[in-house]
Amino acid sequence: MFIIGELINGMYNNIGKAIKEHDKAVIQKCAQDQINAGADCLDVNCGPASKQPVSDLPWLVEVIQEVTDKPLSLDSSKPQVIEAGLKVAKNKVVINSVTADPEKLAVLVPLAKKYNTKLIGLTISAKGIPQNKDQRLELAATIVAHCADAGFPVEDLYLDPIVLPVNVAQAQMKDILESIHEFKIISDPSPKTIVGLSNVSQGTKARNLVNRIFLTMAIAQGLDAAILDPLDNDLMDALITSELILNKNIYCDSFLSAYRKK
Amino acid sequence: MFIIGELINGMYNNIGKAIKEHDKAVIQKCAQDQINAGADCLDVNCGPASKQPVSDLPWLVEVIQEVTDKPLSLDSSKPQVIEAGLKVAKNKVVINSVTADPEKLAVLVPLAKKYNTKLIGLTISAKGIPQNKDQRLELAATIVAHCADAGFPVEDLYLDPIVLPVNVAQAQMKDILESIHEFKIISDPSPKTIVGLSNVSQGTKARNLVNRIFLTMAIAQGLDAAILDPLDNDLMDALITSELILNKNIYCDSFLSAYRKK
Numbered sequence: 001m002f003i004i005g006e007l008i009n010g011m012y013n014n015i016g017k018a019i020k021e022h023d024k025a026v027i028q029k030c031a032q033d034q035i036n037a038g039a040d041c042l043d044v045n046c047g048p049a050s051k052q053p054v055s056d057l058p059w060l061v062e063v064i065q066e067v068t069d070k071p072l073s074l075d076s077s078k079p080q081v082i083e084a085g086l087k088v089a090k091n092k093v094v095i096n097s098v099t100a101d102p103e104k105l106a107v108l109v110p111l112a113k114k115y116n117t118k119l120i121g122l123t124i125s126a127k128g129i130p131q132n133k134d135q136r137l138e139l140a141a142t143i144v145a146h147c148a149d150a151g152f153p154v155e156d157l158y159l160d161p162i163v164l165p166v167n168v169a170q171a172q173m174k175d176i177l178e179s180i181h182e183f184k185i186i187s188d189p190s191p192k193t194i195v196g197l198s199n200v201s202q203g204t205k206a207r208n209l210v211n212r213i214f215l216t217m218a219i220a221q222g223l224d225a226a227i228l229d230p231l232d233n234d235l236m237d238a239l240i241t242s243e244l245i246l247n248k249n250i251y252c253d254s255f256l257s258a259y260r261k262k
Numbered sequence: 263m264f265i266i267g268e269l270i271n272g273m274y275n276n277i278g279k280a281i282k283e284h285d286k287a288v289i290q291k292c293a294q295d296q297i298n299a300g301a302d303c304l305d306v307n308c309g310p311a312s313k314q315p316v317s318d319l320p321w322l323v324e325v326i327q328e329v330t331d332k333p334l335s336l337d338s339s340k341p342q343v344i345e346a347g348l349k350v351a352k353n354k355v356v357i358n359s360v361t362a363d364p365e366k367l368a369v370l371v372p373l374a375k376k377y378n379t380k381l382i383g384l385t386i387s388a389k390g391i392p393q394n395k396d397q398r399l400e401l402a403a404t405i406v407a408h409c410a411d412a413g414f415p416v417e418d419l420y421l422d423p424i425v426l427p428v429n430v431a432q433a434q435m436k437d438i439l440e441s442i443h444e445f446k447i448i449s450d451p452s453p454k455t456i457v458g459l460s461n462v463s464q465g466t467k468a469r470n471l472v473n474r475i476f477l478t479m480a481i482a483q484g485l486d487a488a489i490l491d492p493l494d495n496d497l498m499d500a501l502i503t504s505e506l507i508l509n510k511n512i513y514c515d516s517f518l519s520a521y522r523k524k
Contacts (some may be wrong), residue, residue: 213503217482241475
């Protein structure tokens with residue numbers, strides 16, 4: 001499982017404040033805490049309050065790169081913000097994200113190719129959020145076809161079925177889970193799959209429980225990556241144990257701590 | 263999810279002692295505790311220490327029936343023990359279990375039909391435990407075909423892929439999970455699927471965690487029933503939340519307690 005830590009996001013008060021005040025220590029501690037907890041990559045998002053994302057994102061990237069060489073997931077809906085981050089990135093990069101819209105694909109896929117990054121593709125378009133599995137698959141196929149045409153390696157593409165909150169889209173959860181399995185068979189080599197996890201529990205009263213159960217079910221469907229809170233210890237236990245059951249880590253009695261040390 | 267409580271089993275010291283001493287109170291409390299925790303059915307197993315299972319099992323059945331009319335899962339590898347239980351059962355019955363061996367099928371399927379019970383079919387035979395998914399499917403198909411031939415309704419058949427401990431059969435776990443999905447498409451109407459859960463964590467150091475993660479992954483594959491410890495509160499939370507995500511119970515903020523009350 002490729003674990004992307006979600007906590008460096010300006011929508012969180014402490015991070016929003018640190019961006020505003022250019023307080024490196026808060027950002028760097030958040031980076032290190034997530035890596036120590038098992039993150040393979042750090043999402044970097046200026047948040048909605050940032051007035052200058054074109055300068056805030058590069059600042060974040062440079063500050064984080066002072067303390068780690070782990071990959072960074074540059075998270076913005078604006079291609080020019082992502083490009084500003086790419087220009088200063090020395091670490092490996094995941095572009096988060098492109099959609100199935102032709103104008104987004106036309107800009108971001110060449111950027112991903114030029115900078116040799118991985119790319120997250122959201123199965124969403126200007127028409128809105130897909131309402132069923134067929135619509136998700138159609139959008140996924142659009143993204144895969146565009147990448148293949150453009151010569152971008154499909155195995156570096158992470159398709160996201162768009163996880164909706166269980167309390168507002170309960171009837172769609174099964175489709176979302178099954179999409180994870182079906183995305184993998186769109187092409188050979190397979191695209192990879194990813195979820196932005198926390199959205200599933202948005203507005204519920206048992207957020208951590210809902211998060212870890214959904215993640216476990218998604219891993220059972222073959223999920224490759226997730227954007228999540230690696231400081232949620234029970235969530236990480238669920239993730240590690242799910243991967244153990246799928247034989248991705250060798251069993252030992254101390255498999256939980258062994259995985260974290262690795 | 264059809265939840266079969268596993269705790270009335272002579273292999274547990276308190277139950278073994280209660281059977282030996284004909285102590286009704288211990289058995290009846292164990293029955294009620296499991297039902298209060300959410301069990302839909304109670305497994306009834308005299309355990310390996312029982313010298314007289316042909317009389318011990320009917321005694322257990324009668325004692326339990328004094329306090330509940332929930333279904334009972336009569337659990338023995340000996341058909342004559344199961345028949346002794348059937349003779350006194352007033353509650354609905356699940357026969358636990360038949361294997362894919364012709365001589366077992368020839369006795370137990372007619373019994374299940376005669377007494378109008380459900381039937382658990384283990385995908386195992388005299389040749390031993392299956393080593394891969396194909397062998398599991400072959401044994402499952404043998405059982406389904408036998409039931410269909412004998413006029414036993416396939417939708418009353420619960421196929422068990424035989425869950426092995428993750429610390430000794432880690433490479434088989436994925437096959438076991440996928441078998442759950444594939445058993446459902448052997449015939450139309452579909453047979454049901456079941457696991458004896460606790461075996462997955464046998465000998466591991468994090469039993470409850472392994473149990474609930476495996477159960478969650480199995481539910482993601484379409485599991486219909488499980489034999490488990492309903493007094494494991496975290497396990498029940500995982501089960502309830504998994505079913506919530508599959509839209510089998512309507513979301514409300516107090517979905518955990520709402521399910522239990524139901």
